[in-house]
Amino acid sequence: MKHVQLLDKLAAKHLVQTLDEDIARLVWLAMAMEKHSEQASRIDAVLPPLLARWNSVFQADEQQVAPLYRHKAWLALATLLHKYGLADHAITTQALAAFNELNRAVALDDSFYRRSDEFISDLQSPPAALARKPSLPDDTTFYRARDVIAIELDGRFHAAYVHRLARINESPIIEFYAGTFDHVPTLEALEQLPAQGQTYNNGTQRRSLHSVSGIKFQPDPANQITLVAACITSPPDSSHLAPPVGLHSVSDIFKIQDTIRVLFNARA
Template sequence: MTHQQILDKLAAKHLVKSIDDDMARLTFDAMCYEKDTEKQLSRILPQLLNRWNCILNADEISNNYKQKTILVLSIILHKYGFKDDTINKKAIDAIDLLNKEVVLSDDFFRKSEDIKQFIISPPISLKRKPSIPESITFYRKGDVISIQLENHFYAAYIHLITRMNESPVLEFYNGVFDKIPTWDDLKDLSAKGEFYNSGIERITRFSVYGLKYLPDTANQIQLIKACVDNPPVNPGLKESVGAYSVINLFKLQSVITKLFK
């Protein structure tokens, strides 16, 4: 039995692809900085869960989708040479819950004990960095989106899409919310700038690679409004240094933390 054979039984093509893409980006980055597998995992897991906890901890998401998500996380971690005992325990419980609800095929039911043993088996560490997935986005110029990070929500306006639909260039609204904001919450807000060491606050925009699916399979990104002609105004902000900063979806977490500290 292989990772892909198990994943194919889950009937969750886009969920699997999205988590696999995320793990490829995170693993590539971790292997650039750390040689030890445990140290790599300590870099990967907090960022991965900041994103996928938007599914696992959400009230509005079906329990079956949550169980599939935790199971895919466990198998994909194993595929990339990692294991987390907490996630693996939840994944084994998820197999029983999915079978109880008769969510998947008879073949999945028959292979359940084999899958459990596969999950707890020692993973094989990668010998070289994985390939970074091709960048593409389904977002468009004029989209206003909400981004969840832990228990807060941040909103951003998409100014343009780079090259051949590779990544959206976004600018944040100056607001922090306890729930997904509405357009009425945002339409009168100004843009959020970044403070430099000089004390000057400048216009700040980010080209975000890995911001792909619409709707987002991880429930982290929500479309608030499309085809908005007017970006947030930025009175008082000085000119930006360069057109925009190039980051990926996971670097965005630290960017948000720094920008809104």
């Protein structure tokens, strides 16, 4: 399949790049785990965390995400899964509907319209499974120390403070505010909230700081991460918490999902 040709015609560079990097992270991990333990199929290992992040696009209303952007996201998702040797019937069905909607709206150029049947045929063909792990993407970030961000997960929003970057322009080190929201919180709503600690088996609550790779573009093409405010000098109060174990944990945009569920006693 001519993956690059189809993706280029979507005219959505950062959407495609972000999805590509997200899938590469998950496929790399899935293939690494295959050598060490029994696990579900590769697609079953990739899709749940991927959709938990990208549902902020797929399940958002039209005031949050334009329908044409959502159509492009479905088509990019199906194409990139195919590129990495994966396929899911429901996602392919959404992508085929996206072809029709994008053409009906004349959203892309004539070449996209003329080649739609070709692209559709290729997308429905069985993908070739990868034999080697893909390269991991870099950890570049456009967020900065003293940013306050909100991360949407499972329909709830969790705010976090960026203390610093792990390296120059890489991997924000974040600490969560206590409390969850059903919308992006305002800075005023966060000002009186303490830091969210992690409870250990002995009952001790400790500070919980995380270096998170994959928090890259601002704004986030996946619509999962929102910048609430910048240049905020006061982090959430952590004086009630014991010191952390180590400086911080090393995480990424997908591992942090499990961390959030543990910290806030939430379920997927």
